[in-house]
Amino acid sequence: MSTPGTLFAEGTKALVTGASRGIGAAVAIALAEHGCDVALNYRSSSARAEEVGERIRALGREALLLKADISDEAQVAAMYKELKTAWRSLDVAVLNSGVTADGHLAAMSATKWQEVIGTNLTGTFYTAREATKQMYASGGAIVLIASTSGIAGRAGQANYAASKGGVISLAKTLSYEVAPRGIRVNVVAPGFIDTDMVKKVPPAQMKKALQAIPMGRMGTPAEVAQAVAFMASPAASYITGKVLTVDGGMIPN
Numbered sequence: 064m065s066t067p068g069t070l071f072a073e074g075t076k077a078l079v080t081g082a083s084r085g086i087g088a089a090v091a092i093a094l095a096e097h098g099c100d101v102a103l104n105y106r107s108s109s110a111r112a113e114e115v116g117e118r119i120r121a122l123g124r125e126a127l128l129l130k131a132d133i134s135d136e137a138q139v140a141a142m143y144k145e146l147k148t149a150w151r152s153l154d155v156a157v158l159n160s161g162v163t164a165d166g167h168l169a170a171m172s173a174t175k176w177q178e179v180i181g182t183n184l185t186g187t188f189y190t191a192r193e194a195t196k197q198m199y200a201s202g203g204a205i206v207l208i209a210s211t212s213g214i215a216g217r218a219g220q221a222n223y224a225a226s227k228g229g230v231i232s233l234a235k236t237l238s239y240e241v242a243p244r245g246i247r248v249n250v251v252a253p254g255f256i257d258t259d260m261v262k263k264v265p266p267a268q269m270k271k272a273l274q275a276i277p278m279g280r281m282g283t284p285a286e287v288a289q290a291v292a293f294m295a296s297p298a299a300s301y302i303t304g305k306v307l308t309v310d311g312g313m314i315p316n
């Protein structure tokens with residue numbers, strides 16, 4: 064039973080990758096506010112992940128910290144094993160970890176290409192595969208974080224846009240495969256959101272980007288988090304294989 068005003072039944076078990084900061088941290092906190100216990104994956108920001116964990120515990124929920132590089136298959140397998148030992152079930156997985164390494168394609172090194180594809184696409188493959196296996200018997204909900212760049216493309220982001228377009232195709236395909244098992248798979252595609260990631264965008268480019276947003280501003284991690292919480296929750300029980308853009312109206316869809 065969920066308490067009034069929350070989206071999830073008390074004690075729902077959720078995993079969020081890349082939960083140490085930015086969108087992932089906001090998602091983890093929103094899920095906890097809506098009734099979930101949350102496992103927080105991160106790559107290296109231990110202190111920041113611990114801060115997010117403390118905020119979740121202060122809400123009266125459980126928080127579990129899981130350090131793993133999602134681009135490493137063995138580390139992902141070990142992380143899910145630890146999760147299964149701690150909590151026998153997994154109800155929600157928000158696969159959010161991601162990186163950028165922007166530059167025009169003509170001058171892009173193979174290293175920059177592989178770095179972004181390795182984390183954003185292959186890492187999402189590893190984490191989605193393990194989440195699916197853990198949800199096979201009892202069902203669940205998976206939300207993958209893509210980007211408007213993965214739908215509309217964006218100059219200087221060939222590696223990133225290709226990785227996020229791949230994430231969308233992966234999600235749609237997986238949604239068909241696991242629907243009979245009671246697992247829903249959806250995508251949230253943010254536009255420009257105020258996190259460390261966009262701090263890397265040069266000011267002139269940022270100014271131009273903001274002019275292309277009908278709402279005239281960046282989004283906040285909390286605004287993305289509410290959309291993710293909805294897609295992951297029983298309130299979205301008949302929605303699967305879909306992409307929800309959270310972008311202030313930036314792309315036509």
Ligand SMILES: NC(=O)c1ccc[n+]([C@@H]2O[C@H](COP(=O)([O-])OP(=O)(O)OC[C@H]3O[C@@H](n4cnc5c(N)ncnc54)[C@H](OP(=O)(O)O)[C@@H]3O)[C@@H](O)[C@H]2O)c1
Pocket residue numbers: 080081082083084085086087104105106107108109131132133134159160161162182186208209210211252253254255256257258259260261
């Ligand atoms: N911000 C935007 O405008 C925007 C727009 C569209 C889509 N997105 C997507 O939203 C997601 C979150 O972005 P953000 O802006 O919140 O980014 P962020 O502030 O840079 O945070 C990235 C998070 O991902 C984690 N991470 C990165 N590489 C990892 C790896 N190999 N293994 C495990 N964790 C890893 C980081 O962990 P550490 O702290 O330990 O490094 C951190 O928690 C990404 O998938 C991004 O592509 C963002």
